[in-house]
Amino acid sequence: MNEMNAMFHRHLVAAYAAAWIIQLTYLGYVVRKWIGARKAQQATREPQQPR
């Protein structure tokens, strides 16, 4: 079996691509949650006293 052929095995490529797509989609969701939570925290922060 030629080692270079592994990159052209369509089921193998599909499986690896699917794994990355699912993981990166979830990472995108987490980043959105993180940004949203940071904004919510800033919105409820006590206003700074003027000097």
Add this chain to the structure above:
Amino acid sequence: MKLFRWLWLVATLAVLANGFHVAMYVVPADVNQGDLSRILYYHVPTWCGMGVFFSINLICSIVFLAIRNRNPERALKTDALALASAELGVVYCLVGMTTGSIWGRAAWGIWWTWDARLTTTLVLWLIYVAYLLARRFISGPEMRVMAAVIAIFGFADIPIVYMSTRWWRTQHPAPVFFGGPNTGLDPSMMPALWWNMAGWLMWGIFVVSLRYSAERRQQMADERAATIALEAA
């Protein structure tokens, strides 16, 4: 903490890149399956990751129930970690089922079969999706208690999934690891498995830490908003 997190991400991506290289180009293909067997190097690590993160969810759920009245602040932290680890466990389970399904299509000619391993795994995934939906749609202070109870009962399916290929005759391949004599991977294939196992666990720790941080921020913002509303009333 921020710097450490980014350094962790860089190290994780380096380990995953090396894992990919080793899986694709270094270790030999299986004698019977050829290159198709290389799916194993992503398939097995995701199941290990799922087991680790659902176990963290179980421990956090038990701790939450035990300390929620004595130490509410710490209980909220454990609840945030329970949520983060459950979400990632669901993601890993989905990756495992998807990569397994693609392998099944090539090896068996079908995407899915209702054998014991696949069915118990699907049930496990549905239980934890129900856990996440419960957290989203149950309102009020009892939501976290309900979720923790669901998590504890849901975890009971994990030993059944693990043992299913030992208890029943299944179409799923027999256990590769801890399956008794004449089982296991050839030692020449192990580096690909270890690198990807380490990489995907490191990836999981990174994503869970980010999700935990987001949930803690949200909890603090919600607490602060409730305090402001009380003061205004």
